Structure formats: C-alpha cells, structure tokens
Amino acid sequence: SFFFICIYFHIGRGMYYGSFMFKETWNIGVILLFLVMATAFVGYVLPWGQMSFWGATVITNLLSAAPYIGTSLVQWIWGGFSVDNATLTRFFTFHFILPFIIAGVSMLHLLFLHQTGSSNPTGLNSNPDKVPFHTYFSYKDALGFIILLAALTLLSSFTPNLLGDP
Known part of the structure; x- marks a missing residue:
C-alpha cells in the first residue's frame, strides 16, 4: 500500500543521510517498522478467507523455528494447536491494540529525534530564521x-x- 511505500522512502532517506548513526532513534524506527508490519499482517488475516487462513498458518509457523520457545509462542498466538476461531479473535485484538502501541512508540521515536537532532546533510546552521x-x-x-x-x-x-x- 501507499503507506508502506512512504515508510520505505523514509527508511531509504534515513540510510542515504546516515541517520542510522543515531542508534536509539534508528532502533526505535526499526521497532516501529516491525510493529506496522505486524499490524498489517493481522489485518490481512481478518477477512478469514482461504488466502488469509493459509497466510496466518504459514507466517505464524515461521515462529516455530525459534529455539526453545518457538512452539509455545506459536501455540500462544494461535490460542490452541491450530489456526482456529481463537486465532481470529486474538488477531482482531492485536489489530486493535497495536496502533495504540505504534502511536506511543512513534512519540518515543520523535522524542529521541528531538534529543539527538535530525540529520543535517548540508552541515549549514539552520537556526537563524526558525518560526516557533x-x-x-x-x-x-x-x-x-x-x-x-x-x-x-x-x-x-x-x-x-x-x-x-x-
């Protein structure tokens, strides 16, 4: 979607201007990317058609590759031993709650951005004509x-x- 295109342009701009040097701001941005992707994924599952059912099955099964906790994590996400109605309820809940978490993490991202200052590729002083x-x-x-x-x-x-x- 256009939203993800804008996010990828934002990431590309950050990489071009070297914003990854500000580690806290960059890492919070990466966390934001994962949260937005998770929100999009659980929203994709909500219509509960064949594509969304099998998408949920395949993508959540990828987490089972995590050592020690993978199987338990997948069963917790599913709400049982397979993708079922409990999974749909959990995904609906995640789809509702994650945007609020994204809003909070975005504020944290902006806080770190204002503390470190945004990247200045020209190196010129930008203070003289600022409007409050x-x-x-x-x-x-x-x-x-x-x-x-x-x-x-x-x-x-x-x-x-x-x-x-x-």
Missing part, C-alpha cells in the same frame, strides 16, 4: 482540522449518499 511551532503551526493545524471536520460534517449531513457504496 506553537502559536503559528498550532493555530494553522487547528484551522485545517476545523475546516476538514466542517466539510465532513456538511457532507454527512446534507449528502450522506455520496459517502456510501455506489
């Missing part, structure tokens, strides 16, 4: 949010058929 975030950008973002909310409210109130199935 609060007041200018806060009000600008709030205005954009209000306009978007008003547009969606008007659409759903006066022309609800435009937002439904054809």
